[in-house]
Amino acid sequence: MTPExxxxxxxxxxxxxxxxxxxxxPEITRDxxxxxxxxxxxxxxxxxxxxxxxxxxxVQRSTRRDLPAVIGRLLAGHGAGSVVVPPGLPEAWLAASxxxxxxxxxxxxxxxxxxxxxxxxxxxxxxxxxxxxxxDAGPGQGRRALTLIPDLHICVVDVPxxxxxxxxxxxxxxxxxxPTTWISGPSATSDIELDRVEGxxxxxxxxVVLVVD
Amino acid sequence: MSGTYLGMPSFPExxxxxxxxxxxxxxxxxxTHTIRDKRAGAVAELDDWGRLREAGKRIKDHTLxxxxxxxxxxxxxxxxxxxxxHWAADAAEANAIVTRLVQETGESEVVKVKSMATQxxxxxxxLEAHGIRxxxxxxxxxxxxxxxxxxxxLLVPAIHRNRGEIRDIFRSEMSEWGRPAPEGLTDTPAELxxxxxxxxxxxxxxxxxxxxxxxxxxxxxxxxxxVESEGNGRMCLxxxxxxxxxxxxxxxxxxxxxxxxxxxxxxRSSTAERMNPYTTMWTGTTDGDGPRAFHLVLLDxxxxxxxxxxxxxxxxxxxxxxxxxxxxxxxxxxGGHAYGSVYPGPIGAILSPQLRGTASAIDASLPYAxxxxxxxxxxxxxxxxxxxxxxxxxxxxxxxxxxxxxxxRAAMRAATWLLDHPAALTAGxxxxxxxxxxxxxxxxxxxxxxxxxSRDLPDLPAEPFRDWWKKNRA
Numbered sequence: 001m002t003p004e005x006x007x008x009x010x011x012x013x014x015x016x017x018x019x020x021x022x023x024x025x026p027e028i029t030r031d032x033x034x035x036x037x038x039x040x041x042x043x044x045x046x047x048x049x050x051x052x053x054x055x056x057x058x059v060q061r062s063t064r065r066d067l068p069a070v071i072g073r074l075l076a077g078h079g080a081g082s083v084v085v086p087p088g089l090p091e092a093w094l095a096a097s098x099x100x101x102x103x104x105x106x107x108x109x110x111x112x113x114x115x116x117x118x119x120x121x122x123x124x125x126x127x128x129x130x131x132x133x134x135x136d137a138g139p140g141q142g143r144r145a146l147t148l149i150p151d152l153h154i155c156v157v158d159v160p161x162x163x164x165x166x167x168x169x170x171x172x173x174x175x176x177x178x179p180t181t182w183i184s185g186p187s188a189t190s191d192i193e194l195d196r197v198e199g200x201x202x203x204x205x206x207x208v209v210l211v212v213d
Numbered sequence: 214m215s216g217t218y219l220g221m222p223s224f225p226e227x228x229x230x231x232x233x234x235x236x237x238x239x240x241x242x243x244x245t246h247t248i249r250d251k252r253a254g255a256v257a258e259l260d261d262w263g264r265l266r267e268a269g270k271r272i273k274d275h276t277l278x279x280x281x282x283x284x285x286x287x288x289x290x291x292x293x294x295x296x297x298x299h300w301a302a303d304a305a306e307a308n309a310i311v312t313r314l315v316q317e318t319g320e321s322e323v324v325k326v327k328s329m330a331t332q333x334x335x336x337x338x339x340l341e342a343h344g345i346r347x348x349x350x351x352x353x354x355x356x357x358x359x360x361x362x363x364x365x366x367l368l369v370p371a372i373h374r375n376r377g378e379i380r381d382i383f384r385s386e387m388s389e390w391g392r393p394a395p396e397g398l399t400d401t402p403a404e405l406x407x408x409x410x411x412x413x414x415x416x417x418x419x420x421x422x423x424x425x426x427x428x429x430x431x432x433x434x435x436x437x438x439x440v441e442s443e444g445n446g447r448m449c450l451x452x453x454x455x456x457x458x459x460x461x462x463x464x465x466x467x468x469x470x471x472x473x474x475x476x477x478x479x480x481r482s483s484t485a486e487r488m489n490p491y492t493t494m495w496t497g498t499t500d501g502d503g504p505r506a507f508h509l510v511l512l513d514x515x516x517x518x519x520x521x522x523x524x525x526x527x528x529x530x531x532x533x534x535x536x537x538x539x540x541x542x543x544x545x546x547x548g549g550h551a552y553g554s555v556y557p558g559p560i561g562a563i564l565s566p567q568l569r570g571t572a573s574a575i576d577a578s579l580p581y582a583x584x585x586x587x588x589x590x591x592x593x594x595x596x597x598x599x600x601x602x603x604x605x606x607x608x609x610x611x612x613x614x615x616x617x618x619x620x621x622r623a624a625m626r627a628a629t630w631l632l633d634h635p636a637a638l639t640a641g642x643x644x645x646x647x648x649x650x651x652x653x654x655x656x657x658x659x660x661x662x663x664x665x666x667s668r669d670l671p672d673l674p675a676e677p678f679r680d681w682w683k684k685n686r687a
Contacts, residue, residue, distance in 0.1 A: 008300040011462065014517035015281045022523070025274040032264040032474070051487060107501065110418040110452060130480075130488035143502035144451040144493070148444060168473040176434035176469050177294070179451075179499050182492035187444040190484070191353035191369055192376055192402040193240075194247050200352055200406050201413065202444025202491065 035166040036129055044128045044165045051131025055185030056198060058207040067211055071120060071154060072096035074207050078152050080117035086142025093120060104142050113149035120154045121147055126163045127170045136178040144181050153203040159212045221553030223578035228547035237373055237548055244372045245539040251485035252536060268474045270596040273530035276467055283432040283465045290435025294497020296507040303514050308339035310510050311457055315345050318455050320422045326449040327351035328426030329533055330459045330512055332555040348416050350445035352409050359386040365549030365557060367535035368483050373548055376400040383408055423453035427460045429475060433468045436496045440489045450493050456504035461512050463529040478594040483534035515568030524605040528563045530595040537589035543582055559589035563602040571610050580606035642677035649673040
């Protein structure tokens, strides 16, 4: 027996001995709410908008047709000279921008990502009650590092298809076998006298575009 | 637990300097009151908080009751997803496993996201002894590491430091560890955070090994979850080629769905946010995204002893939110260091003596480091009855005897005799009143001095009450 497998037996043995006389635990209750928000798409959208903004994300609403122009304006407005493009991002989204593109089809190195100014992605879901966008590394989102190293992240949310009201509504729609990143506002710290500072290690700026037609 | 804290004096002794440190008390008071007020607001947004709390409590109790089954399930799921699971019975074993895993990569540097489990095992010191340098990347942990200090709060480990102290630490210490602090660094939080960003980014981008803990591990799917704010967690969890996560066995939850409870309870209780800025979830390894090798080290280190105690086992429900610290009048005055453990405050007062046993002075004193006001129980998102466990542990400590308790019993015997002999009591009272100018501020003797070191002796009246009554009313 290797030392580690004997540790496994030791720990499991201790757990079983510790529980030998333990009574069965009371049944799990789930009488909490599945959602705290009226089941009305406009209300849910307004809540998402408000909560994203409350966490200091920039929020824009756009039609599908105007999306390339909105993305182009955001990139230019933040002075982005280069933008990381995840595999599968709809080409049209960047059609109105002349920012230099850095496709990740052949994975960029951490140093290349560090020299990029921005990244544009879609998402898997957005959760209104918490003001969260969830990325699951699907097409148009790319691997997790892409939305971490460049200083500006522009995230496009398809409304209403990708919007849910609450956490209990979000989890069943996500695939646990995929790596997921839940993002609520830009990177932040409150470690110095509890003063909130944005952009310690992740992107300093999060811009969310809600596509609403 | 960690060797760092061995030989700690008992809590009252350790707290003595802290309660007289005006700066520390100011820093702590401001910080704890700010978080507790914000937390109350965030909790009030959910009108089903009580039901979520009950669900969280029951899920944890159910998991603990069947912990063997869920640990085996998480092992199977992580392995099936491409990870490797290791078991560590104690701190030394966990450190040896991690050291070996790092050595096998050929690396001598690792980046770490803040983890209570590896603080508990003293991993950084163990790695250092093998020539491996571990960089803490959470801003507060960085402040603690650079300052050769110890954390004093679960969530905001450098809560005892103000901005001026942090600037001084950055200026004098950063160059020792890598990129020095920028010239002319001021004490504004934005500039200090920027200095940390620059200092750490060079480490993130070259790191090949990351070390983390986890907030939750899902038995059903093998998914690990880390919640954080700064992005240092995401850096450590996604950029290196090898990821090693050291996780206490009590962190398992049965199902993916259970996250809907804990992701509502945890952020609101800890940072008073609807959701923390970043949550990372990963299941084993994924081609082309994140580490190519993933190791999960399941840590016991006293948890099974805690599990065996029918009253005390509820401490294992803890999700490390730190709400109890922020409402505790004792923590607010004494600070985190006095608890002599990586787990300070009310939860530390019940967790540390259970994980480590009550043989040492500090562990025997921790169940007394409380006024039993119950505020910690009220805010606990998984309803741990901390006062109940404190009283239970006091009973255990009293049963094991020891010098302090023998003295207490002797004092009680003397008082009983005095109250049974009224003439002696009257004589004693009169003598005490006549000599009151001569009374010392501190009582002599080892036990009595301990008592008066942290308390003022009451003033004696000019005459005993019974004499006054005879003169004025009789």
